[in-house]
Amino acid sequence: xxxxxxxxxxxxxxxxxxxxxxxxxxxxxxxxxxxxxxxxxxxxxxxxxxxxxxxxxxxxxxxxxxxxxxxxxxxxxxxxxxxxxxxxxxxxxxxxxxxxxxxxxxxxxxxxxxxxxxxxx
Numbered sequence: 001x002x003x004x005x006x007x008x009x010x011x012x013x014x015x016x017x018x019x020x021x022x023x024x025x026x027x028x029x030x031x032x033x034x035x036x037x038x039x040x041x042x043x044x045x046x047x048x049x050x051x052x053x054x055x056x057x058x059x060x061x062x063x064x065x066x067x068x069x070x071x072x073x074x075x076x077x078x079x080x081x082x083x084x085x086x087x088x089x090x091x092x093x094x095x096x097x098x099x100x101x102x103x104x105x106x107x108x109x110x111x112x113x114x115x116x117x118x119x120x121x
Contacts, residue, residue, distance in 0.1 A: 028088055032113035038120045039071045042110045047074055050097045050107075075119040084112060 037043060051057045052069040059069045067073045077083050085093040089102045097103070103111075114120070 030109040030112045035113045037110040037114040078115045
């Protein structure tokens with residue numbers, strides 16, 4: 001009887017550990033072979049509509065010290081992992097845009113490919 005008293009709690013504990021160790025963050029991948037976005041043509045409008053507006057990451061408000069209102073500031077910020085991570089709602093970063101739905105896949109792909117292509121103006 002003693003064997004069962006130890007093995008049941010041990011089994012439950014192992015099941016508990018395995019259930020958490022199997023959780024992984026989904027890696028999002030984009031195909032940039034057919035897309036070459038530029039800041040002026042593609043990225044600026046996404047940033048203005050979703051990030052660089054009054055009360056958030058504009059030049060005046062500069063929320064959390066982040067200004068996304070110019071090419072130079074967006075290009076600089078895009079070199080940080082939190083830039084894409086927050087927009088992709090990666091659990092390691094604050095979800096952006098704050099209090100709103102995640103950007104659509106097309107916009108995320110444009111931003112990602114823009115970064116991968118060296119952030120052309």
